[in-house]
Amino acid sequence: MARLVEFDEEQAIQKAMEVFWKKGYAATSMRDLTDAMQINSSSLYNTIGDKHQLFIRCIKHYTKMRIRAVEQRYTNFASPIQALENFIKDAADIITTEPNSCMCVKATFEIEGDDPEIQVVVNAYDDFTHQLLKGLIENSQSQGEIDSSENADTIADYLTSVFIGWYNSFVLHKDRTKITNMAAFMIRQLRH
Amino acid sequence: MARLVEFDEEQAIQKAMEVFWKKGYAATSMRDLTDAMQINSSSLYNTIGDKHQLFIRCIKHYTKMRIRAVEQRYTNFASPIQALENFIKDAADIITTEPNSCMCVKATFEIEGDDPEIQVVVNAYDDFTHQLLKGLIENSQSQGEIDSSENADTIADYLTSVFIGWYNSFVLHKDRTKITNMAAFMIRQLRH
DNA sequence: CAAATTTTAAAACAAATGTTTCAAAATAAA
DNA sequence: TTTATTTTGAAACATTTGTTTTAAAATTTG
Secondary structure, eight states, rough: OOOOOOOHHHHHHHHHHHHHHHOSSSTOOOHHHHHHOOOOOOOHHTOOSHHHHHHHHHHHHHHHHHHHHHHHTSSSSSHHHHHHHHHHHHHHHHHOOOOOOOHHHHHHHHHHTOOHHHHHHHHHHHHHHHHHHHHHHHHHHHHSSSSSTSSSHHHHHHHHHHHHHHHHHHHHHHHHHHHHHHHHHHHHHHHH | OOOOOOOHHHHOOOOOOOOHEEEOTTTTHHHHHHHTTSSOOHHHHHOSSSSSHHHHHHHHHHHHHHHHHHHHTTSSOHHHHHHHHHHHHHHHHHEEEEEEEHHHHHHHHHTTTTOOHHHHHHHHHHHHHEEEEEEEEHHHHTTTTTOTTHHHHHHHHHHHHHHHHHHHHHHHHHHHHHHHHHHHHHHHHHHH
C-alpha cells in the first residue's frame, strides 16, 4: 500500500456544498471550491472527480442533511394535523432564517431539466417530502381535520408549491411577516 | 453626422433575452449572445454595453412583454372572481406550455439578492402582479365571493407563491395534470 | 530499511471568458 | 465631393476557466 488521503472528505464536501449552495453551479469556479475545501485540485480530481461529480456529491449531502433533520423532528407527533401545522411553521422558519434558498430549488431553476443526474437527486428529495406530507394529510383526513373529498397527493403537491414560492418571496422582500401571514392563512384554509 | 446603427436593437434584445431566459445569467457567454443576436461584440458594447447591462435590458424586455399581455387580458372582466379564476387557469397554462420557467423567478434564485439592479426590475414586476391580484381579491371580497376577514395582501402574496411553486413542480415532473389539479383545488379553497 | 504505491503541491495546460483595439466601411452634413 | 463622425468586422487582449502533469512527499507492506 501507500500514502493515505490527508483531508477529511466529509468536511471538504460540506465546504464545497456551502459554496455551491450560495453561488449556484455555473457561477462557482474550481478555485472557489478548492479554496473553501482547502485542498489542491489534484487531490480533488484524484478522490472525488470533476466539477460535476463534486456537485452531485454536494447536493446529495444537502438532501441527506435535510431528510435527516425532518426524520428526527417528525417521528411520533401528537396528532397528524398538529404535525402538519408544525411542518408549515418550520418551513416558514427555515425559509426566513437561512442565508440561502433551498439548494434543490436553486439547482432546479438553474438546470431546468438539462441534467438528468442532478434531477434524480432533486426528485428523490421531492418525493421524500411528498410522501411525508401525503401521509400526514391522509391521517388528518381520516381524523376529520381536513376535507376527505380532496386528493391527498394534490394537497401535498400544493403545500410544496407554496413553500417554494415563499423562498422566492423572501429573496425579493426579506419580509418575515409576509411569510408568517401566509403560513397562518394556509393553515386556516386547510382546516376548512 | 455619420454611419447609422445597422441592426434592429429590439430584435437583438429579443434574441439575447431568449438565450438568457433559457440558460441563466452565469451560464450564458458573450459568444452565445452575439451569435444569437447576429451582431459583432464591438457593436454590442458600442450600443448596449456589457453583459450585465444587456441582461438588464433583456429582463426589462421580458417583464414589459409579460405586463402587456396581462393588461390586455385583464381589463373589463365580467366579475372579479371570474377574472381571478381565469388568472389562475392562465398561470397553469403558461407554466405547462412555455419551454422555460419564468425568467424573473430564475433570475431571483440565481442572483439571490446580490444584484440590486436586477432586483429592482424583478420587484417592479412582482409588484405589478401583486397589485392586480390584490384588486381582484378585494373586489371579490366585497361581492362576498371570498372571505372578507382575510387580508387581501396576504392572499395575493399567497397566490403568487403557489404559481412560483408550480414552475418548480413542472420542471421536476413535467406533469400538467398535477398543475391543473392544484389549480382546481386552489379555486375551491378560495371560494370557501 | 527498502520497495512499492499513492497523495500531494505547484506549475502548467489549452480553451473559454468578457472586453477592447483598430482599421476599414458607411453615411449625414458642409 | 469632401469632411467629419460613427459603426462595423476581425483580430487581439489579458484573465479566468476546468483540468492535467510532474516530481517530491508520505506511508504501508515485505
